[in-house]
Amino acid sequence: MNPNTDFIPFAKPSMGTEEEEAVIKVLRSGWLTTGKEAKNFETEFAAYTNTQNALAVNSATSGLHLALEAFGVGPGDKVITSPYTFTSTAEVIRYLGADPVFADIDPETFNISPIETAKILEKDPSVKGIIPVHIAGRPCDMDALLELKKKYDIFILEDAAHSFPVKYNGKLLGSIGDAGVFSFYATKTITTGEGGMIVTNNSSAAKRMSVMRLHGIDREVWDRYTSDKPSWQYSIVDAGFKYNMPDIAASIGREQLKKASLFLEKRKKIADFYFEKFTDLDFLKLPEQYKNHGWHLFMPRIIPEKLTVTRDDFIKEIISKGIGISVHFIPLHIMPYYKNKYNYKEQDYPETLKAYNTVFSLPIYPDLSEDQLERIASAVINTGKSFRRTS
Numbered sequence: 001m002n003p004n005t006d007f008i009p010f011a012k013p014s015m016g017t018e019e020e021e022a023v024i025k026v027l028r029s030g031w032l033t034t035g036k037e038a039k040n041f042e043t044e045f046a047a048y049t050n051t052q053n054a055l056a057v058n059s060a061t062s063g064l065h066l067a068l069e070a071f072g073v074g075p076g077d078k079v080i081t082s083p084y085t086f087t088s089t090a091e092v093i094r095y096l097g098a099d100p101v102f103a104d105i106d107p108e109t110f111n112i113s114p115i116e117t118a119k120i121l122e123k124d125p126s127v128k129g130i131i132p133v134h135i136a137g138r139p140c141d142m143d144a145l146l147e148l149k150k151k152y153d154i155f156i157l158e159d160a161a162h163s164f165p166v167k168y169n170g171k172l173l174g175s176i177g178d179a180g181v182f183s184f185y186a187t188k189t190i191t192t193g194e195g196g197m198i199v200t201n202n203s204s205a206a207k208r209m210s211v212m213r214l215h216g217i218d219r220e221v222w223d224r225y226t227s228d229k230p231s232w233q234y235s236i237v238d239a240g241f242k243y244n245m246p247d248i249a250a251s252i253g254r255e256q257l258k259k260a261s262l263f264l265e266k267r268k269k270i271a272d273f274y275f276e277k278f279t280d281l282d283f284l285k286l287p288e289q290y291k292n293h294g295w296h297l298f299m300p301r302i303i304p305e306k307l308t309v310t311r312d313d314f315i316k317e318i319i320s321k322g323i324g325i326s327v328h329f330i331p332l333h334i335m336p337y338y339k340n341k342y343n344y345k346e347q348d349y350p351e352t353l354k355a356y357n358t359v360f361s362l363p364i365y366p367d368l369s370e371d372q373l374e375r376i377a378s379a380v381i382n383t384g385k386s387f388r389r390t391s
């Protein structure tokens, strides 16, 4: 391996012998699907997040879907979210025949603007809830959103896909609204390959989600095979989904959970490194140096007036130096599906569009070595200098 030339991937999971051994144990146990590993993962996750219920699922997308269903969202309802997110956040609203209503972002944080959200709520009484997304691990203004929840009697479902384990006013993000959903997708802050977790203190919603997570069966799989009641005896109480987390994935999640705060410390150190290296560059606008940030993503913006190239060409040059770069996010309102269905114009969400046109994401994960970080920093600095506008 040549540390000077090898490609540095944009994201890479941190897997150790602990995860390997945990998986082997499950493989040899004779029980691969949802069972006691998933149960234990849920118990440990509920304790970690200080919530009454944690439900392991096969993705954050399924978790968001289950939560909206449990909150009674249905055809004709409206749910507010931001267009500056991954499609999962909005597509789950569509799964239920409801419509997403987008509120523009706060340009400093990339998160949903409570002011824009309030404008929509003022005009539209058919809104049932809000899905705030803590982009990159930066907490949304939950105090302001909770005020809106109270005033308009709506639910808050936190999309915490980027923000485990980040605290806000002493509580973990995801545990502040009516429910929160975490993602354990391969690039996330802790991972099970694919997977997710719902947390909630609403016990009737938890019950509903637990039934709908497995075909609408009134008994959990593990219970069917361990209790005195025969395993073949169950009732279908609704047309549910197949969203359960298998034990193989859960066993990885349990080990990752133990490392979550260590991973966060490492990501914070990398963010500090980037801030130090880039602080004097006049062609970059750095993300806000917020103390309780999860740094799932590090998202600087180029300052177009200072450069002779577009963002796309700027990152193309960095990629050519062997660095994995990504862009979060292509706004949903300019994606063909949402654009055509709701007749959006690009300028409908000006702050979202401005952020998208200038932003890029740098690698930020615990396994990055010092050499790799130095290479990334040099690539960004040299690219900026070579494209700097001189007059």
Ligand SMILES: Cc1ncc(COP(=O)(O)O)c(C=O)c1O
Pocket: 058, 059, 060, 061, 062, 085, 086, 088, 089, 133, 159, 161, 162, 182, 183, 184, 185, 195, 196
């Ligand atoms: C903001 C956001 N929400 C939800 C999801 C969906 O997560 P999953 O892949 O676990 O379904 C993602 C995935 O990248 C995401 O970025």
